[in-house]
Amino acid sequence: MRPLFDTRRHPWLVWVGFALIGAALTLLPFALAQVGTTWVRIANYAMLYVLLALGLNIVVGFAGLLDLGYIAFYAVGAYTYALLAGPHFNLHLPFWVILPIGAAIAAFFGILLGAPTLKLRGDYLAIVTLGFGEIVRIFLNNLSRPVNITNGPQGIARIDPFSLDGFSFGTYDTFFGLEFSAPIKYYYLLVLVALAIIVVNLRLQNSRIGRAWEAIREDEVAARSMGINTRNMKLLAFAMGASFGGVAGGMFSAIQSFISPESFVLVESIMVVSMVVLGGMGNIWGVILGALLLSFVPEILRWTVEPAQHALFGRMLIEPEVIRMLLFGLALVLVMLFRPAGLLPSAVRQRELAERSETPAGHPI
Amino acid sequence: VDTFLQQVINGLTAGSVYAVVALGYTMVYGIIQLINFAHGEVVMIGAMVAFTVINALAPSGLPPLAVVLIGAGCAVAVCMIVGYSMERLAYRPLRGAPRLAPLITAIGVSIILQHIALMIWSRNILAFPQIIESRTYFIAGAAITTMQIAILAICVSLMAGLALLVYRTPLGTAMRATAQNPQVAGLMGIDINRVIAATFVIGAALGAVAGVLFGTYYGLAQYTMGSILGLKAFSAAVLGGIGNIPGAMLGGVLLGLVEALGAGYIGDLTDLCQYGWLARFIDDCEGGGNFILAGSNYQDVFAFIVLILVLVLRPQGLLGERVGERA
Numbered sequence: 001m002r003p004l005f006d007t008r009r010h011p012w013l014v015w016v017g018f019a020l021i022g023a024a025l026t027l028l029p030f031a032l033a034q035v036g037t038t039w040v041r042i043a044n045y046a047m048l049y050v051l052l053a054l055g056l057n058i059v060v061g062f063a064g065l066l067d068l069g070y071i072a073f074y075a076v077g078a079y080t081y082a083l084l085a086g087p088h089f090n091l092h093l094p095f096w097v098i099l100p101i102g103a104a105i106a107a108f109f110g111i112l113l114g115a116p117t118l119k120l121r122g123d124y125l126a127i128v129t130l131g132f133g134e135i136v137r138i139f140l141n142n143l144s145r146p147v148n149i150t151n152g153p154q155g156i157a158r159i160d161p162f163s164l165d166g167f168s169f170g171t172y173d174t175f176f177g178l179e180f181s182a183p184i185k186y187y188y189l190l191v192l193v194a195l196a197i198i199v200v201n202l203r204l205q206n207s208r209i210g211r212a213w214e215a216i217r218e219d220e221v222a223a224r225s226m227g228i229n230t231r232n233m234k235l236l237a238f239a240m241g242a243s244f245g246g247v248a249g250g251m252f253s254a255i256q257s258f259i260s261p262e263s264f265v266l267v268e269s270i271m272v273v274s275m276v277v278l279g280g281m282g283n284i285w286g287v288i289l290g291a292l293l294l295s296f297v298p299e300i301l302r303w304t305v306e307p308a309q310h311a312l313f314g315r316m317l318i319e320p321e322v323i324r325m326l327l328f329g330l331a332l333v334l335v336m337l338f339r340p341a342g343l344l345p346s347a348v349r350q351r352e353l354a355e356r357s358e359t360p361a362g363h364p365i
Numbered sequence: 366v367d368t369f370l371q372q373v374i375n376g377l378t379a380g381s382v383y384a385v386v387a388l389g390y391t392m393v394y395g396i397i398q399l400i401n402f403a404h405g406e407v408v409m410i411g412a413m414v415a416f417t418v419i420n421a422l423a424p425s426g427l428p429p430l431a432v433v434l435i436g437a438g439c440a441v442a443v444c445m446i447v448g449y450s451m452e453r454l455a456y457r458p459l460r461g462a463p464r465l466a467p468l469i470t471a472i473g474v475s476i477i478l479q480h481i482a483l484m485i486w487s488r489n490i491l492a493f494p495q496i497i498e499s500r501t502y503f504i505a506g507a508a509i510t511t512m513q514i515a516i517l518a519i520c521v522s523l524m525a526g527l528a529l530l531v532y533r534t535p536l537g538t539a540m541r542a543t544a545q546n547p548q549v550a551g552l553m554g555i556d557i558n559r560v561i562a563a564t565f566v567i568g569a570a571l572g573a574v575a576g577v578l579f580g581t582y583y584g585l586a587q588y589t590m591g592s593i594l595g596l597k598a599f600s601a602a603v604l605g606g607i608g609n610i611p612g613a614m615l616g617g618v619l620l621g622l623v624e625a626l627g628a629g630y631i632g633d634l635t636d637l638c639q640y641g642w643l644a645r646f647i648d649d650c651e652g653g654g655n656f657i658l659a660g661s662n663y664q665d666v667f668a669f670i671v672l673i674l675v676l677v678l679r680p681q682g683l684l685g686e687r688v689g690e691r692a
Binding site for chain 1: 398399400454455458459462463464465466467468469470472473474475476477479480481483484592593596599600603656657658659660662663665666668669670672673676677680
């Protein structure tokens with residue numbers, strides 16, 4: 001079949017495409033602001049999930065290590081920012097100092113998690129990472145005594161917004177006759193960060209490192225015998241994935257200006273995993289699609305299901321939150337049953353998942 | 366009151382429940398190498414169903430024991446159906462697929478079950494009605510309630526029953542054969558699908574009873590209780606050697622003990638004021654104050670620490686024999 005847009009014959013089409021996407025991304029917040037500032041915020045959270053999903057994709061998609069405690073790194077980044085730029089310790093460092101620190105601390109936690117689990121196979125790893133995520137959350141909840149570090153379940157409030165040389169992201173401004181509310185400013189920042197992370201991911205994927213990860217994912221023993229230092233490569237995957245999570249966490253902290261352990265529960269980890277799986281593990285565009293779908297569809301549901309139920313039954317029978325989670329669960333099951341490589345599968349992953357092994361799982365003959 | 370003995374009794378009680386839940390994980394893992402993430406949710410559904418039935422029947426005037434038995438019976442029946450459908454719909458189609466696939470469906474199933482429970486019972490905490498009078502006995506300075514004795518007795522008999530089933534009946538032989546090598550077992554005339562389904566159903570039934578016991582012990586049941594209980598039971602299964610039935614029993618009891626003793630003593634151990642050289646630097650210590658780094662609110666951490674330690678130091682578990690990782 002001839003592709004609709006034959007980029008090989010018309011290479012300029014690619015640039016037209018980029019220009020269109022760029023224009024759409026630039027205009028989107030103003031269009032959303034017309035509907036309501038809430039929708040700009042929703043777009044921002046969607047972008048945060050894109051960042052998280054891209055970070056997790058390094059661990060799950062590229063290196064094939066199922067991490068169910070990914071939200072812990074998000075939490076580490078968020079708390080790092082909250083503690084260093086807020087009234088809790090009365091520290092107010094600028095964000096461009098804190099974000100790298102947050103990324104580094106998150107990467108350190110990534111290695112802390114990766115090191116003892118190097119020898120574990122997929123399913124064990126999943127459980128250990130899940131446990132790790134819970135440990136981090138339990139500590140966040142309890143590190144308020146005897147020395148108050150995290151302020152426990154109450155969380156930390158009044159966190160500084162990003163500001164650069166007098167320009168604050170937390171306030172309302174007018175430029176060129178256009179109204180820039182705080183969420184719109186953050187939106188552009190998030191888009192820039194997301195673009196940077198996408199570029200890093202694209203470059204990583206086909207680099208020596210990316211190919212090493214792929215080799216480990218396909219067959220660790222073979223990879224090692226090809227001279228790949230599997231230990232360092234796996235640790236690197238954990239550290240890089242974690243540092244992206246840390247950056248996203250820092251931004252989350254500033255955007256929300258309030259964080260508590262409630263935001264970093266297991267369900268959040270599972271949500272990010274769902275995004276990666278649904279979109280297509282290992283495929284950057286697929287993962288982005290998954291993240292956008294799973295962030296926007298539930299919001300749209302929230303705005304349609306509730307009035308619909310009120311109209312039909314006169315009261316709310318099923319909370320939108322429940323429907324959202326049921327959809328997540330169903331999506332995970334159905335995708336694995338009918339489209340195991342995700343909506344936009346990566347080429348390698350598709351080949352790999354299509355091949356059904358001839359022996360039942362785990363029984364070498 | 367003797368703290369040590371008291372914590373041992375509490376730990377044994379909780380641990381025997383963990384052991385019964387862990388059996389569900391270990392049986393399924395032994396036979397198809399799948400971590401059935403949703404097992405914790407099955408346990409939760411067992412507790413919720415039983416509590417609903419018991420609460421409904423409590424005012425009916427039936428003898429309390431009969432009420433509890435009917436409740437538990439309903440829970441077992443519902444959980445068996447859940448276990449069977451889960452295997453049939455979500456896991457069987459993926460047998461032979463790469464390992465990550467059934468693991469992810471398992472996560473999906475557990476989300477679905479948890480939120481179906483949320484839909485049915487909402488966020489309410491179901492309480493166990495006080496219909497059975499609990500008596501407390503004192504042994505050597507430690508208290509043990511009739512409920513604890515009952516839980517211990519039920520768990521021990523369940524484990525004994527399962528051991529008999531697995532090691533003494535034709536179904537058990539078929540299960541062990543399938544665990545060793547499904548192809549050859551199939552060639553020997555064993556209906557593998559039936560055996561695997563039976564494993565899920567038995568595991569779910571055990572889980573249902575464990576859920577009822579756990580809920581009764583702590584006096585409440587909520588839709589979120591499954592995940593943490595499931596994780597702890599899984600840790601117990603790994604501690605004993607996953608896939609190994611006696612291992613799950615041992616692991617469960619040990620984990621219960623570690624948790625109870627840990628929670629009982631961590632506060633005293635991490636009270637920095639008892640270390641003279643450190644206490645000098647801490648203002649809170651003056652006049653017999655405390656400076657407790659970590660108290661019993663860290664109880665839930667112990668299971669995970671045990672899990673990580675076991676996986677690092679002895680991945681095959683205490684009783685496991687499987688050496689080497691299958692890639």
